[in-house]
Amino acid sequence: MSSYTGAEARPELSTALSGDELARWYWTLAELTVLARELGVPRGGGKAALTERVRAVLDGVAPPAAPSRTRGAGRQLAAPVDGSTEIPEGQRCSQVLREFFRREIGPSFHFDASMRTFVAEGAGRTLDEAIAHWHATRRTAAQAQEIGSQFELNRFLRDWHAEHPAGSRTEALAAWRAHRDRPRHPAAG
Numbered sequence: 001m002s003s004y005t006g007a008e009a010r011p012e013l014s015t016a017l018s019g020d021e022l023a024r025w026y027w028t029l030a031e032l033t034v035l036a037r038e039l040g041v042p043r044g045g046g047k048a049a050l051t052e053r054v055r056a057v058l059d060g061v062a063p064p065a066a067p068s069r070t071r072g073a074g075r076q077l078a079a080p081v082d083g084s085t086e087i088p089e090g091q092r093c094s095q096v097l098r099e100f101f102r103r104e105i106g107p108s109f110h111f112d113a114s115m116r117t118f119v120a121e122g123a124g125r126t127l128d129e130a131i132a133h134w135h136a137t138r139r140t141a142a143q144a145q146e147i148g149s150q151f152e153l154n155r156f157l158r159d160w161h162a163e164h165p166a167g168s169r170t171e172a173l174a175a176w177r178a179h180r181d182r183p184r185h186p187a188a189g
Helices: 019-023 029-039 047-058 095-105 113-121 127-136 138-142 152-163 169-180
Strands: none
Touching: 019 047, 029 047, 095 127, 113 127, 127 138, 152 169
16 A cells, blocks of 8 residues: 555546656546547557557557457357367356356355466366366465456555455545555656
């Protein structure tokens, strides 16, 4: 969490910012998408990639290439599915899979990092193998996991609640709003 205590105000997100100034502040994906559209920057590929492309354009540098859209091109499973159903190449963690796993595993099922990876890399494996993987990874999944850098709000809330165990959700979200409105030191990028 930030320990910044200055009173510097977050600037308006505009084409007048430099890339370094853009990187000093927290911006939502929705905000970055609007600016990217205004700049004519491709908007795909997630927040980090979009930020990198917008930052480059603001600095007058050619932006990195936008990601190709080949991932979703594969066939996706459709209901009905059963344990012998094979996971196709490019399968996503879909509602069809969620419904199947909840029916087979129970209401505690959710797509955690381990299951997302299994589905993404499991082409040719069966849904019965996916269920076995779920059960085999529950002990590991119950341990504290690294939260990816793209999930900044989740990381902040975990850290805030560790420091304020009696704090309420309302207090945590107010602290998040104050945190995201502060500059990052040094500039992220």
